[in-house]
Amino acid sequence: MKRIIIPLLLAAFLWFFMFSPWTSGIFNFWTAMSFSAVILMNMSFALRPQWWVEDVKFDWKNISGGVALSVVLWGIFWIGDKASAWLFDFARPQVELIYGMKTGENP
Incomplete structure (x- = not known):
C-alpha cells in the first residue's frame, strides 16, 4: 500500500506546485514539468525495476x-x-x- 500512496502524494504535490495560482511566476513551468516527470519516472523504475522484462x-x-x-x-x-x-x-x-x-x- 505504501508503494502506491507515497508516489500518489508526491505526484499530487508536484502537480499542485506546477498548476497552483499561488506558485505561478516563481519558476518556469516547462522546467518544473520536466523535473516532475523525471522524478516520478525514476520512482516508478525504482519501485518496479523488472517491468520491462515482465510486462512488455x-x-x-x-x-x-x-x-x-x-x-x-x-x-x-x-x-x-x-x-x-x-x-x-x-x-x-x-x-x-x-x-x-x-x-x-x-x-
Whole structure:
C-alpha cells in the first residue's frame, strides 16, 4: 500500500506546485514539468525495476491495441477541444496560444 500512496502524494504535490495560482511566476513551468516527470519516472523504475522484462511484449495484438488506443485518445481530445470551445469563450484562444508557442519561438 505504501508503494502506491507515497508516489500518489508526491505526484499530487508536484502537480499542485506546477498548476497552483499561488506558485505561478516563481519558476518556469516547462522546467518544473520536466523535473516532475523525471522524478516520478525514476520512482516508478525504482519501485518496479523488472517491468520491462515482465510486462512488455511485442506482438501484433499489443501493437494493434496500442494503435487503436492512440486513435481513441486522439478522438477524446478532439471532442474535448470542440466541447471546451463551445462551452467556454476563453478556451479557443488559450489552446491557440499553446499551439502557437512552437512557431517562431526559441526552443
